[in-house]
Amino acid sequence: MAVSGSNDDPMLVKRRSVFRDRLSAALGLPVKLYESSDYNGVIQAISSGQVDLAQIAGGGYANVDAQVGSLVAPILTPRQAEGETGYYSALVVRADSPIRSLADMKGKSLGYVDFNSTSGYLVPRAKFREQGLDPDTYFGKTSFAGGHTQAVMALANGQFDAAILQASGGDPQQGFTRGALYTMAGRGFVDLKYFRIIWTTGPIPSEAVIVRTDRPQAMIDLVRGTMAALAYDEPELWTEIGQLDGSAYTAVTRDHYKDIIALRAADIAQRRGTGGRP
Amino acid sequence: MRRLHAALLAVMCLMTSGAGTPSPFLRVAAISGVTGPCEAPAASTPTGERAYYDHLARRLNAKVLRCPVVDAAAAAKSLAAGELDLAVLDPSAFAPIATTTRAILTVRPKGGVNRIPVVLGVKAAGPIKTLADLRGKSLVFGGRTAAALDLPRLALSQRGAPMTFWGRQDVAADGDVAVAELRANKADAMVLHAAAWQRLCRQNSPKLAPPCADLRIVSRMRPQATRAVVVRRDIADETRLRLIGIHMPLHLENAAAFAWATSWAPDAAEFEPAEALALVATR
Numbered sequence: 001m002a003v004s005g006s007n008d009d010p011m012l013v014k015r016r017s018v019f020r021d022r023l024s025a026a027l028g029l030p031v032k033l034y035e036s037s038d039y040n041g042v043i044q045a046i047s048s049g050q051v052d053l054a055q056i057a058g059g060g061y062a063n064v065d066a067q068v069g070s071l072v073a074p075i076l077t078p079r080q081a082e083g084e085t086g087y088y089s090a091l092v093v094r095a096d097s098p099i100r101s102l103a104d105m106k107g108k109s110l111g112y113v114d115f116n117s118t119s120g121y122l123v124p125r126a127k128f129r130e131q132g133l134d135p136d137t138y139f140g141k142t143s144f145a146g147g148h149t150q151a152v153m154a155l156a157n158g159q160f161d162a163a164i165l166q167a168s169g170g171d172p173q174q175g176f177t178r179g180a181l182y183t184m185a186g187r188g189f190v191d192l193k194y195f196r197i198i199w200t201t202g203p204i205p206s207e208a209v210i211v212r213t214d215r216p217q218a219m220i221d222l223v224r225g226t227m228a229a230l231a232y233d234e235p236e237l238w239t240e241i242g243q244l245d246g247s248a249y250t251a252v253t254r255d256h257y258k259d260i261i262a263l264r265a266a267d268i269a270q271r272r273g274t275g276g277r278p
Numbered sequence: 279m280r281r282l283h284a285a286l287l288a289v290m291c292l293m294t295s296g297a298g299t300p301s302p303f304l305r306v307a308a309i310s311g312v313t314g315p316c317e318a319p320a321a322s323t324p325t326g327e328r329a330y331y332d333h334l335a336r337r338l339n340a341k342v343l344r345c346p347v348v349d350a351a352a353a354a355k356s357l358a359a360g361e362l363d364l365a366v367l368d369p370s371a372f373a374p375i376a377t378t379t380r381a382i383l384t385v386r387p388k389g390g391v392n393r394i395p396v397v398l399g400v401k402a403a404g405p406i407k408t409l410a411d412l413r414g415k416s417l418v419f420g421g422r423t424a425a426a427l428d429l430p431r432l433a434l435s436q437r438g439a440p441m442t443f444w445g446r447q448d449v450a451a452d453g454d455v456a457v458a459e460l461r462a463n464k465a466d467a468m469v470l471h472a473a474a475w476q477r478l479c480r481q482n483s484p485k486l487a488p489p490c491a492d493l494r495i496v497s498r499m500r501p502q503a504t505r506a507v508v509v510r511r512d513i514a515d516e517t518r519l520r521l522i523g524i525h526m527p528l529h530l531e532n533a534a535a536f537a538w539a540t541s542w543a544p545d546a547a548e549f550e551p552a553e554a555l556a557l558v559a560t561r
Contacts, residue, residue: 025515026515026516026519027516028516075527079392080473081391081392081394081425081471081472081473081474082391082423082425082471082473083390083391083392083424083425169473169476169477170477174452174477175477177476177477177480182480186480186481186484187484188484188485217337218337218339218520220523221337221520221523221524222516222519222520222523223523224522224523224526224527225518225519225520225521225522225523225524225526225551226519226523228522228523228526228551229382229518229519229522229551231551232551232552232553232556233551233553233554235395235553239476244473244476245395245472245473245475245476246392246394246395246425246471246472246473246476247473248392248394248550248551249526250526250548250550251526251527251529251530251548252530253527253530
């Protein structure tokens, strides 16, 4: 099983060992957890068949789909308490910044998360275009922070005027509770009062549990059942490992991510037309 | 990977009918008003029902047998006796066999939310310790959505606290307003769904005091399921988990089988896993 590590909460990857242990008990086999330092490591591991399953954001799955098509399929995604199966992308500035809106960002510097990040790159760029902004020319400078945590720290340190971050556990009306900013605040690394969200887009289809479809169907069914049962069998453990309270897994197919897959294809085409700059 | 495949083949063959005894059969209760022997579905079996049995048989690599029983109570009795492996039961049929069987699946209704937990809270400094202590007291809800209002009302009603139990009920705009009312003594209790409680009480900085240190959780409860797929507790865990894993995407993979399998819940959108006592409200 592959997971992306070194994200907003290193403990999250450690906590995913809970799934490893559950799967190992259910399968009667040792299950190894492969931690990749970036999204691409997970993408390549599952695409090449080095791992059997992975947890990955929609944009990452879109990249896998582009490489191997139906050899990999999503089987589960989190469904939140209010029924949402998505999260948000938030444009965040420091609270002392004069920037109040996307319009104020013209000529300013923007930090994306990673080329393979759904909320930190893929979706916001598409939404910028929908709003008539060319993300390749509208901002004065753009670059990749390398991860959500790095994006928060770069913003806090003044390297960017704004950063695009994932936000979940709520919505723009009621506020958010999850995402790098909130996790880092919870751990005492930053203080929420020093940041301001000025723009959001979403909901974006949440991360998927994806599997190699050339594995036995019995294994796929067992993985799906084992991971989905945890929210009901052990609700306290479910929240301890970073899942939102009241959330649960729901079954999905490729169709759930078709818009993200189309966005990824369009963005790749766009990048090829502009020399591949972020 | 060869070892994995071999082990999974072993898993595929591992169906139990009680006490860990391997069995190549899965015996499903068919509540039909008549009693009969367990048999493979006949050629005359309706299309949807046939599709369900075929789907399960293919995915479990086992014979799935249709076992006619008179009613849910008879299904429960046969299930507990080890004469069946799976039945759809209601709370009254489940109650006598709750210690030897367990729920594994319920359904989420179309446009509805899962059976999410709801949290009933009061001020920690007050005298209220149990739900019973709140009879005649005032209650504030944290919103008007299905998750914020309908589900808590259902869960409370199922535990003996319907609308008439309360002295006064208020519906606040959201959890923040609701907790403000509780803290201002404008309400004696507050009920939120689990995610709203988490949003409210999440500690955003270790330097700050826990935001809900002044509150006490009186009860945390899921709404009681009206029906659930039930198996014996001694069923092999991998069998239980595979049944969950097979049923969850049924609406996406086999519409006819799903429609028949959820004919007891015509507005079903999908199967969702269930805790062992999903059919019991008093917990």
